[in-house]
Amino acid sequence: xxxxxxxxxxxxxxxxxPLHIGGVRTALYNYLFARHEGGDMIxxxxxxxxxxxxxxxxDYIMEALEWCGITLDEGIREGGPHAPYRQSERKEIYLKxxxxxxxSGNAYYAFDTxxxxxxxxxxxxxxxxxxxxxxxVRGSLNNSxxxxxxxxxxxxESGAHWVIRFKMPENENVEMDDLIRGxxxxxxxxxxxxxxxxxxxxxxxxxxxxxxxDHLMEVSHVIRGEEWLPSLPLHYLLYRAxxxxxxxxxxxxxxxxxxxxxxxxxxxxxGDKFGFPVFPLEWHSAEGEKSIGYREEGYLPxxxxxxLALLGWNPGxxxxxxSMDELIESFSLEKxxxxxxxxxxxxxxxxxxQYIRNSSDEFLGAQLKDMLAAHGIxxxxxRAAAAVALIKERAVLLKDLLPLTLxxxxxxxxxxxxxxxxxxxxxxxxxFATLREKFAGLEAISVAETEPFICQWAVDNGFPLGRMMxxxxxxxxxxxxxxSIFAICEFIGKEETLARMxxxxxxxxxxxx
RNA sequence: GCUCGAUUCGUCUAACGGUUAGGACAAGAGAUUCUCAAUCUCUAAAUAGGAGUUCGAUUCUCCUAUCGAGUACCA
Numbered sequence: 001x002x003x004x005x006x007x008x009x010x011x012x013x014x015x016x017x018p019l020h021i022g023g024v025r026t027a028l029y030n031y032l033f034a035r036h037e038g039g040d041m042i043x044x045x046x047x048x049x050x051x052x053x054x055x056x057x058x059d060y061i062m063e064a065l066e067w068c069g070i071t072l073d074e075g076i077r078e079g080g081p082h083a084p085y086r087q088s089e090r091k092e093i094y095l096k097x098x099x100x101x102x103x104s105g106n107a108y109y110a111f112d113t114x115x116x117x118x119x120x121x122x123x124x125x126x127x128x129x130x131x132x133x134x135x136x137v138r139g140s141l142n143n144s145x146x147x148x149x150x151x152x153x154x155x156x157e158s159g160a161h162w163v164i165r166f167k168m169p170e171n172e173n174v175e176m177d178d179l180i181r182g183x184x185x186x187x188x189x190x191x192x193x194x195x196x197x198x199x200x201x202x203x204x205x206x207x208x209x210x211x212x213x214d215h216l217m218e219v220s221h222v223i224r225g226e227e228w229l230p231s232l233p234l235h236y237l238l239y240r241a242x243x244x245x246x247x248x249x250x251x252x253x254x255x256x257x258x259x260x261x262x263x264x265x266x267x268x269x270x271g272d273k274f275g276f277p278v279f280p281l282e283w284h285s286a287e288g289e290k291s292i293g294y295r296e297e298g299y300l301p302x303x304x305x306x307x308l309a310l311l312g313w314n315p316g317x318x319x320x321x322x323s324m325d326e327l328i329e330s331f332s333l334e335k336x337x338x339x340x341x342x343x344x345x346x347x348x349x350x351x352x353x354q355y356i357r358n359s360s361d362e363f364l365g366a367q368l369k370d371m372l373a374a375h376g377i378x379x380x381x382x383r384a385a386a387a388v389a390l391i392k393e394r395a396v397l398l399k400d401l402l403p404l405t406l407x408x409x410x411x412x413x414x415x416x417x418x419x420x421x422x423x424x425x426x427x428x429x430x431x432f433a434t435l436r437e438k439f440a441g442l443e444a445i446s447v448a449e450t451e452p453f454i455c456q457w458a459v460d461n462g463f464p465l466g467r468m469m470x471x472x473x474x475x476x477x478x479x480x481x482x483x484s485i486f487a488i489c490e491f492i493g494k495e496e497t498l499a500r501m502x503x504x505x506x507x508x509x510x511x512x513x
Numbered sequence: 514g515c516u517c518g519a520u521u522c523g524u525c526u527a528a529c530g531g532u533u534a535g536g537a538c539a540a541g542a543g544a545u546u547c548u549c550a551a552u553c554u555c556u557a558a559a560u561a562g563g564a565g566u567u568c569g570a571u572u573c574u575c576c577u578a579u580c581g582a583g584u585a586c587c588a
Contacts, residue, residue, distance in 0.1 A: 012588090013588090014587080014588045016587080016588070046588065047588095048587090048588080049587050049588065051587080052587065052588080110586090112586095113586095114585090114586060117585090117586085121585095128514075129514085130514070130515070130584075132515095132584075161586085163586050165586095181518075181519095184517075184518085186516075186517070187516090190515075190516050190517090190584095191516085191584095192584080194585090195585080195586045197586090198586045199586095200586070201586090203586095205585090205586070205587080205588085206587070206588050207588095210588090225582095226518075226519090226581085226582060226583095227582055227583070227588090228582095228583090228588090229517065229518065229582070229583075230516070230517060230518090230582070230583040230584070231583075232517095233517095253518090255518095255519080255581095256581070256582075258580095258581085260524085264580090264581075265581075265582080310525070310526085310537095311525070312525090314525085314526060314527070316527075317527090317536095318527080318535085318536050318537080320536085320537060320538095337525095337526075338518080338519060338520095339518090339519050339520065339580095339581090340519075340580085340581065340582095341524090341525065341526090342524060342525075343524095343525095344524050344525065344538070344539085346524080346538055346539055347524075347525065347537080347538045347539085348538095349538095350537085350538055350539090351538095353551095357551090391550090393550080393551050393552085394549080394550045394551060395550095404550095419548085423547095423548090455547095465547060466547055466548085467547090468547080469547030469548075470547055470548055471547095472547085473547070473548065474548095479548090479549085480547090480548050480549075481548055481549030481550075482548075482549065482550085483548095483549090483550085484546095484547085485547070485548085486547095
């Protein structure tokens with residue numbers, strides 16, 4: 001069917017709030033597909049619902065995409081040959097097309113008020129049925145199909161509100177193809193006459209605006225969430241009604257992202273409930289509520305993207321770590337799975353740890369320098385990078401870098417009680433004092449020379465290595481964990497090491513008993 | 514309710530009619546280490562159920578169950 005034409009995809013969010021990770025994944029798959037095919041990626045803002053518009057959401061969406069490394073070829077900031085890319089700025093376009101459908105007999109005017117329809121719905125419900133505005137009932141409702149032409153004309157001229165509804169064909173099988181789900185058939189008798197355009201706000205609904213814009217913008221592939229699958233037949237029929245079937249895009253409906261626990265799709269509130277981010281970036285609502293974001297929690301965008309890419313797609317190999325370029329290289333819609341994927345935070349953390357470990361000391365050092373500065377500690381990037389080098393394989397999140405290195409920049413203020421009980425024995429205090437003198441006699445402390453020298457001294461004097469090392473660690477750091485203690489002493493230097501040992505000897509002295 | 518979709522270890526998934534059903538995260542055990550991590554090794558863990566089709570079904574068909582989505586003058 002499809003002649004070879006330029007691949008053009010669009011990510012078309014509506015600015016009703018921050019983009020959650022499901023939306024980011026949809027954008028990502030669009031982006032990967034476009035780049036893989038050497039095509040174009042468009043961002044179109046679908047703000048045709050004036051009621052649900054949220055200020056700031058649009059900027060949030062663009063900032064989030066940017067953070068993720070998803071670049072756009074056309075969009076509201078980038079511009080492009082099909083500008084504007086904000087549907088509210090394309091208002092004039094849609095009426096023309098809606099009218100075209102009325103003229104061709106594929107749509108009609110309807111004058112029923114929202115209240116009337118609500119009442120009908122309630123009534124049907126109370127009888128255990130459901131109301132739908134379809135071929136069976138449209139003849140008995142107020143529209144240009146049932147009313148005399150004169151009456152229709154009069155109503156249109158009176159200024160009363162009207163909508164344009166699609167005239168769904170009766171009892172016809174719509175044959176559709178989805179790149180992920182394969183062939184789907186549905187009979188139109190189960191479908192209703194959807195509203196395409198509303199005179200009240202002179203705005204189209206999603207269905208009309210979507211089809212018109214995809215056509216005008218020459219979109220070749222529509223990659224969107226599974227929640228759109230039920231309206232696919234309508235969209236097929238709209239393309240047909242417009243006479244655009246020859247350039248109709250191909251469709252791919254992505255599986256949903258599920259809650260980490262329990263049932264249902266991931267929702268915006270799950271983040272607060274389970275204590276993990278559902279948004280790429282932190283979000284502050286108008287009501288003053290804050291939702292945490294991956295960026296602020298200390299995730300690297302590359303790790304976040306890698307994790308998301310593998311949630312519902314796989315490369316067919318056992319490779320798990322992918323750079324964006326590698327994702328672009330391997331991505332294909334055929335390998336997208338059909339069933340919903342449950343989001344798993346442990347895996348997200350694992351990915352991040354891998355990426356931190358593979359980041360350069362310089363990059364991480366720069367991050368750490370800023371964190372230290374915020375903590376009132378001034379240091380150089382080089383010094384921070386040297387500290388990071390000692391601990392980066394133990395960090396899971398970027399923000400772990402600070403607690404993992406803080407003791408290298410700041411003497412302990414207290415000593416962990418359990419460690420004191422375990423490693424600061426009364427009988428060893430004398431030895432620690434001697435150890436201090438040993439250090440004092442050295443030119444400098446280094447892992448290469450000091451460690452073997454001191455260990456030999458400990459062995460010669462019957463000082464158990466474990467107690468010596470850990471007691472020293474406790475004196476210098478205040479805790480009994482972390483990387484090689486001699487590496488830390490080397491890092492902080494001889495003077496600082498001596499000062500900390502003096503402080504420990506003074507404060508800890510002899511244990512009470 | 515109706516329509517559509519989905520169903521492999523706890524989780525993400527591989528195996529596109531023939532495998533001891535593979536990998537990863539998480540879990541458990543061990544090794545290593547001055548400590549804590551990391552690392553390495555090992556273990557446990559799955560085809561929702563039932564009928565077919567077939568020499569042979571995770572894979573194809575049907576039924577059931579479960580889950581999900583949609584059912585707005587929202588997207």
